[in-house]
Amino acid sequence: MNYSATIGLEVHVQLATRTKMFCACNTDFGSPPNTHVCPVCLGYPGALPVINEEAVRLTVMTGLMLGSEINPFSKFDRKNYFYPDMPKNYQISQYYRPLCIGGAVAIEANGVAKTIPLTRIHLEEDVAKNMHVRNASSIDFNRAGHPLMEVVTEPELDSSEEAFAFLQALKQILLYGGISPCNLEEGNLRCDVNCSVRPAGQPALGVKTEIKNLNTFKGVFQSLQYEIKRQIAVLESGGTIVQETRRWETETGITESMRSKEAAHDYRYFPDPDLMPVVLSSEQIECWKALLPELPRQRCDRLVRQYSIPPYDARVLSADKAMADYFEEACRYYASSQATRSAHAVAPSAAAGDEKLAKTGPKAISNWLMTEMLRLLSEKGIDIDQAAIRPKALAELVRLAEAQVVNSNTAKDVFAALFEQGGDPELWVKQKGLVQVSDAGAIEAMVEKAMADHPGSVADFRAGKSAALQFLVGQVMRASKGKAHPQRVQELLKKKLTTTAN
């Protein structure tokens, strides 16, 4: 039987505020335990919360970016449950009247574009971090009270691929808006997943399970793949799904039951009497709307306009804010170096070697990013910010290639080296003696030697086997240790082979 899956996500986003949600403590990550704490975030008797207005602004900005309806009157509620990471044993959250209602995120998964509607976006406080050492536990309250925005989707995702695509798209929008650093290693983005399956065509949804506290996108993807398979297997074997909360075990790659529906918390929500409602005037909302940053889609259009790159390139580059930032920075360096370098520049010639990397200007930069950069990043599993080759170096490398100081194959090697080590491409090329040999005399000597060494190939070519030309080009390139200008070599060989024949 065929099954369809239904998935809803609750994404917790740590906001990029300087101070905590309800007190003036610093939100820096990685400080020694319990150094950013005060009576408020430790839940001391008598301490009271005060709303961080910047956190409200960032949440509303997110809502505006995602097309949510902004609640002009929202409130904070207490969510009651006991856990050692909760200083007050209630979490201040928004239940009855969240800041944002509705909205949507556009995604593309398996080549299909789709819009995922949101239920709500609300604001709450993060909890502390529990650490277990042998038979004792300790708690670091530095994280307790960090502003946490929760983005809740409607259950309209159909696959783990869509869930993954949703998270990536959301992350980009949050990065574009400066809402959160979205650093997964630092726990800026964490996700709860709701998932059910049902026989294809059955209108009623199946019984759902919830997988809690996934802190990587990969974890969301893998746990959903596992959970969907598990649920189908249960149904196939005639069993029923139990509504429960499950835990994803990264090591074993399976989900395990944490607690059943019967053991579910009754959170006893009620309005927090310590806080006043958040009242946002339409003027205030309009004012924030006017300050909305450029979003991926708008940037895509602008890249096409401003840099004359193809829409496909613009879409790939703008999908990742850091990538688009890198591209634009490289273009700026490229443009500013134009004047100084034009004196030495050799007129760009027609394509030779790798056609893509032989383009000029922004298109060349785009090609480098979309091919070599993406390939190396994914090989190393790092982000573009971590690549040692900086935008300025890439711009210079493009210049060197254009000026035919290096040929395109050498440029690739230089790129790979600088990707690892960083540095100035021109200096690198000089130190390693990689400057392209364009000197006609030197090339001619090598061409003649190759023809003399391989009379069979010469004869083959003249007999009409054009493939023999490539072999001879290869011999010359090898003799030059890759530095010969491949196009010139080819031109010269052709000329010599044909003219001598005549």
Place this chain on the structure above:
Amino acid sequence: MSEWNQLTVHQCRELLERGTCSSRQLVENLIEVIHALEPNLGAYLSVDEEQALRQADAADALRRQGKTARLLGIPIAVKDVINVAGQPCTCASRILEGYRSPYDATAIARLRAEGAVFLGRTNMDEFAMGSTTENSAFHITRNPWNRECVPGGSSGGSGAAVAADEAIAALGTDTGGSVRLPASFCGCVGLKPSYGRVSRYGLTAFASSLDQIGPMTKDVRDAAILLGIMAGHDSRDSTSVAAPVPDYQAALQRDLSGMKLGLPREYFIQGLDPDVEAGVQEAIRQCERLGARIVDVSLPMTPHAVAAYYIIASAEASANLARFDGVRYGLRVKDAVDPMDMYQRTRAMGFGPEVKRRIILGTYVLSSGYHDAYYLNAQKVRTLIRRDLEQAFQACDVLLTPVAPTAAYRIGEKSQNPLQMYLGDIFAVPASLAGMCALSVPCGFTSHRLPIGLQVIGPAFCEERILRAGYAYEQTTAWHRQKPPVMAPELHLTDKNDNEL
């Protein structure tokens, strides 16, 4: 022995400024009296003699340098639920035994900035839950007028300390009458400010939407002085209100001409103690003689106030008291096997029966399936009660009522019957639920020579009105100058200079 201890705040200030006495003498005198009376009274949970004397010396030194401040060198007793940096704040609970505050409450910081000396911590019902101070985990407090009787609660220690001249003035907290009731039972003045008038930052929360810190003093002028210092917006308490703080002392006038005093007919009902009723009726006649007009008003929602109050206050308390879990401070049982075991045993051991009763009640009324029937309906009743009062204030400036249906009763008399005790809050809780201000002023004695309290209720942020009414009444009666029998003889000082201060 000198009787500096019998002074009011404004009298202290005058004598200190004249150099008649020093702050050290004042504090030493009080400590002496505390030593003498405490074994029979139990008003204090702790007295920090050393720190109080240090603060007194510092105040005296400042005064010698020509510095002055409104409370410079004047000792104040503080209910053990308000945080004072470095001092205990047990809330009369085992769960906070040994705990010391790391910070000053805003009200304390403001009093400190005016030079106040923090003498000690007064007894109370555990976490301010109770009407008699019998719910203290440590000891009971006796009523200075009759040691077999309760002092009222929950600020019973503050009421008894002020009435017995163990303090110049004290701070109490009022959630549903906890300042007014002990003021009434002990024969002193107690003021519950409008909700939002005084910052709650540093007041250990019982019911956050109701709690207010209020002065408990020997006369109305002192209440005006202390309120004037503590009141005003605090950026640390979002529920504190930015309304300007008027000069409350300027509101103290000796006549009531032009004032309309409302008598809510639902407050003069069966069950009201005849002596209490007589005392209040006589006070009403006195106010008429001072030029006030008496109008009859109705507060029809009154019978529902106690039920709504206990639902809302307990609901909030169930969350507010969740933080006492043994994790970060206070009591923690040994050898817990897991966090849940630690919570359960720590809280079972640390909380007394009344606190547990209210946590259970509050948890119940917020539970899924009961939330709407109890908590939500109670909130609706609360709105109706506020409308009742707002409507009444269309017809009058302030309301005059008894503080409680009875005067102080015997220790143990109601402690086995919580519902009966809750009903004693009937006249106090409407003003609390409506966020309005109210004052308790001594207005006579029962045939058993127990004090009776007159309650003056005013609209929110109209403290001047209740102070004016209370002051005019007080100044033409001598009830507030009466001293309980166990105490020192009459003080020779008079407050004839009141208006010049």
